[in-house]
Amino acid sequence: MEQLANQITALKEEIAAWNGGDAEAFRIKYLGTKGIVKNIMGEMKNVAPENKKAAGQLLNEFKIFTEAKHESLLQVAEEQSTAAASSIDFTLPGDNIPLGSRHPISLVKNKIISIFQRLGFAVAEGPEIEDDFHNFSALNLPENHPARDMQDTFYISQNPDWLLRTHTSSVQVREMEKGKLPIRIICPGRVYRNETISARAHCFFHQVEGLYIAENVSFADLKQTLYFFVQEMFGSTVKIRFRPSYFPFTEPSAEMDISCLICGGSGCNVCKHTGWVEILGCGMVHPNVLENCGIDSNKYTGFAFGMGIERITMLKYQIKDLRLFSENDVRFLKQFTSAV
Numbered sequence: 181m182e183q184l185a186n187q188i189t190a191l192k193e194e195i196a197a198w199n200g201g202d203a204e205a206f207r208i209k210y211l212g213t214k215g216i217v218k219n220i221m222g223e224m225k226n227v228a229p230e231n232k233k234a235a236g237q238l239l240n241e242f243k244i245f246t247e248a249k250h251e252s253l254l255q256v257a258e259e260q261s262t263a264a265a266s267s268i269d270f271t272l273p274g275d276n277i278p279l280g281s282r283h284p285i286s287l288v289k290n291k292i293i294s295i296f297q298r299l300g301f302a303v304a305e306g307p308e309i310e311d312d313f314h315n316f317s318a319l320n321l322p323e324n325h326p327a328r329d330m331q332d333t334f335y336i337s338q339n340p341d342w343l344l345r346t347h348t349s350s351v352q353v354r355e356m357e358k359g360k361l362p363i364r365i366i367c368p369g370r371v372y373r374n375e376t377i378s379a380r381a382h383c384f385f386h387q388v389e390g391l392y393i394a395e396n397v398s399f400a401d402l403k404q405t406l407y408f409f410v411q412e413m414f415g416s417t418v419k420i421r422f423r424p425s426y427f428p429f430t431e432p433s434a435e436m437d438i439s440c441l442i443c444g445g446s447g448c449n450v451c452k453h454t455g456w457v458e459i460l461g462c463g464m465v466h467p468n469v470l471e472n473c474g475i476d477s478n479k480y481t482g483f484a485f486g487m488g489i490e491r492i493t494m495l496k497y498q499i500k501d502l503r504l505f506s507e508n509d510v511r512f513l514k515q516f517t518s519a520v
């Protein structure tokens with residue numbers, strides 16, 4: 181009996197000291213079906229008959245004490261939740277969550293794609309990690325050819341045959357290999373070059389390259405396609421000119437310039453006082469390239485072109501430093517929310 185009384189005294193102290201806010205945890209521990217109160221009630225059967233009455237009173241009183249504590253915990257919890265609810269003022273204006281905007285490179289890329297889609301070009305994509313064949317050899321750039329220096333890149337150390345593609349011409353090779361002709365595709369994507377980062381060069385940038393292969397495709401088709409593109413992109417007053425150039429995968433090859441958008445051709449800093457700015461490389465697909473990809477070069481001809489999206493974007497928006505595109509500064513990026 182004395183032991184029971186001591187036990188109850190200790191428990192009451194423990195309960196009085198409970199100040200955790202969790203009324204439910206309290207109920208489970210003390211008042212639940214496997215709780216302490218129920219458990220200690222079971223002690224009655226061990227109490228000597230002459231003590232039963234006193235023990236009954238003691239236990240009953242303990243039960244009431246515990247229930248009262250539970251009640252008070254419930255009350256505290258309720259008060260707290262009403263206090264929290266009333267501290268919210270539903271009439272205040274909500275927090276402004278700013279919406280993001282498309283990156284200027286994506287805006288211009290989408291614009292380029294939509295212009296060529298209207299001419300019947302489909303979009304083709306391929307891997308950024310390429311093998312030597314698709315990036316170089318198939319494009320008439322055999323190993324040790326000096327023209328590879330034009331496009332130095334990063335190699336994957338596990339396998340010397342793997343590299344980061346230097347242009348999306350590799351995607352064109354993959355499409356030609358499929359052997360389904362005619363081919364009329366544009367290949368947008370990220371490309372890599374081993375260049376020192378500056379305002380005009382970066383170790384990665386974005387390209388859209390194009391390829392059209394069918395019977396009787398001529399340089400005149402190339403010119404007209406690109407002329408349509410620049411007019412849609414930069415406006416109907418823009419002029420174009422072609423300068424002879426060299427690419428291993430095209431013959432003849434050319435560089436295309438547009439009349440300077442700033443000075444309209446009279447000469448300024450942007451066009452270095454020439455009146456013209458270069459925007460892309462192009463040419464007629466070299467017969468070796470067609471043959472490397474299993475296409476009969478006596479039957480089919482084709483043109484190809486490739487442009488840097490950064491360059492087009494810089495011209496379109498008068499951006500002077502290429503590094504701005506990858507710095508993720510929202511003050512720069514949010515200036516391009518409107519559609520191009």
Ligand code: PHE
Pocket residue numbers: 346347348349389427430461462463484485486487
């Ligand atoms: N692949 C060339 C480059 O990245 C661009 C190009 C494509 C030139 C097709 C001619 C024809 O520099």
